[in-house]
Amino acid sequence: MAPIAPRSGDAVFAxxxxxxxxLFTLTYGAIVRQLLTDLEEVEEVNKQLDQMGYNIGIRxxxxxxxxxxxxxxxDFKETAEVIAKVGFKMFLGVSASVTNWDAxxxxxxLILEDNPLVDFxxxxxxxxxxxxxxxxxxxxxxALEMVSMKTEVTWVRDMLxxxxxxxxxxxxxxxxxxxxxxxxxx
Amino acid sequence: xxxxxxxxxxxxLIIEMVSAYCNRFYESKxxxxxxxxxxxxYQVGLQLSERYTMERPRFTDxxxxxxxxxxxxxxxxxxxxxxxxxxxxxxxxxxxxNRFRWLTRMSVDTNQTNTDSSLDxxxxxxxxxxxxxxxxxxxxxxxxxxxxxxxxxxxxxxSNLPACSFVVRIKG
Numbered sequence: 107m108a109p110i111a112p113r114s115g116d117a118v119f120a121x122x123x124x125x126x127x128x129l130f131t132l133t134y135g136a137i138v139r140q141l142l143t144d145l146e147e148v149e150e151v152n153k154q155l156d157q158m159g160y161n162i163g164i165r166x167x168x169x170x171x172x173x174x175x176x177x178x179x180x181d182f183k184e185t186a187e188v189i190a191k192v193g194f195k196m197f198l199g200v201s202a203s204v205t206n207w208d209a210x211x212x213x214x215x216l217i218l219e220d221n222p223l224v225d226f227x228x229x230x231x232x233x234x235x236x237x238x239x240x241x242x243x244x245x246x247x248x249a250l251e252m253v254s255m256k257t258e259v260t261w262v263r264d265m266l267x268x269x270x271x272x273x274x275x276x277x278x279x280x281x282x283x284x285x286x287x288x289x290x291x292x
Numbered sequence: 293x294x295x296x297x298x299x300x301x302x303x304x305l306i307i308e309m310v311s312a313y314c315n316r317f318y319e320s321k322x323x324x325x326x327x328x329x330x331x332x333x334y335q336v337g338l339q340l341s342e343r344y345t346m347e348r349p350r351f352t353d354x355x356x357x358x359x360x361x362x363x364x365x366x367x368x369x370x371x372x373x374x375x376x377x378x379x380x381x382x383x384x385x386x387x388x389x390n391r392f393r394w395l396t397r398m399s400v401d402t403n404q405t406n407t408d409s410s411l412d413x414x415x416x417x418x419x420x421x422x423x424x425x426x427x428x429x430x431x432x433x434x435x436x437x438x439x440x441x442x443x444x445x446x447x448x449x450x451s452n453l454p455a456c457s458f459v460v461r462i463k464g
Contacts, residue, residue: 119298122298122299122300123298123299124296124297124298124299125296125297125298125299125371126294126295126296126368126369127294127295127296128294128340128343129302129336129340129368129369130297130301132336132339132340133305133306133309133332133336134305135335135339136332136333136335136336136339137309137332139332139335140328140332140335144317154312157312157316158308161308161311162304162305165304166300196298197297197298197300197301198298198301199296199297199298222295241305
């Protein structure tokens with residue numbers, strides 16, 4: 107049987123159940139706000155947002171693989187493109203672009219110009235040092251870990267901190283192909 | 293139509309938020325975890341209601357405001373209306389959703405995690421975790437009504453899953 111063709115991010119997003127982004131954006135904002143009150147330290151909030159993202163990412167990868175029909179990527183470059191064009195699009199409804207590759211193709215930047223997490227958000231001065239969107243870096247790290255890629259994901263640019271875009275640096279640390287838990291059809 | 297995201301973004305975010313508060317931050321203090329989850333919902337309800345009522349005239353009485361929650365507000369958040377509204381005409385309203393969206397996902401989990409040997413404990417744990425999840429929509433309703441000038445207390449009854457009833461008691 108011929109393998110099912112991978113679907114574009116637009117096609118997947120058009121077919122998933124969608125909700126009003128306000129609910130998502132305001133819920134995330136209320137969570138960050140409550141975490142700042144309860145945990146007090148901005149550093150700790152960053153850590154917990156990343157942890158929450160990681161936990162979400164390790165679940166989200168199943169839905170991603172099931173709905174996108176994406177098969178195993180040949181290299182990390184393809185992986186990054188798939189995250190940017192299919193992953194972001196099918197969940198958040200926006201695509202990212204991939205740039206700033208290093209020479210050996212293990213480190214790149216994902217650039218997000220439009221980010222539904224930050225609609226209506228303005229950070230007060232007391233939140234300096236907060237990586238408001240840190241849940242995103244956790245999601246990417248968690249999802250990639252489930253397909254045997256250990257990565258380090260860090261923020262380079264953040265519009266809430268006055269930059270002109272959101273830029274996440276994704277660095278591949280280690281690949282463990284034998285633990286790959288999904289069967290390929292090839 | 294405004295901006296949309298995948299529904300699983302919202303589902304996963306709420307599941308993870310509840311789990312973080314119940315299992316990590318306040319593991320041994322379920323009361324505190326519940327209060328925090330409700331507070332997050334309250335904030336969301338307050339802001340959503342402000343946005344949804346921006347263009348509307350003020351509601352003239354409590355019933356009008358409650359009907360707004362049952363119809364317009366519920367449709368925006370859950371893509372359906374409340375199925376049944378009851379009141380004792382003394383400030384208590386019962387809003388029943390016959391298929392509460394955030395619980396239909398959860399009951400699937402129950403079947404997966406229950407095994408015969410641990411049925412009792414697994415069921416208890418699931419019930420506890422489902423009721424923790426309900427503090428969030430309770431908070432949303434309380435926040436939404438508060439923003440309409442109606443201070444109240446909201447509790448949930450999920451004895452008829454996947455139906456869920458929210459009991460609103462207006463204060464004062």
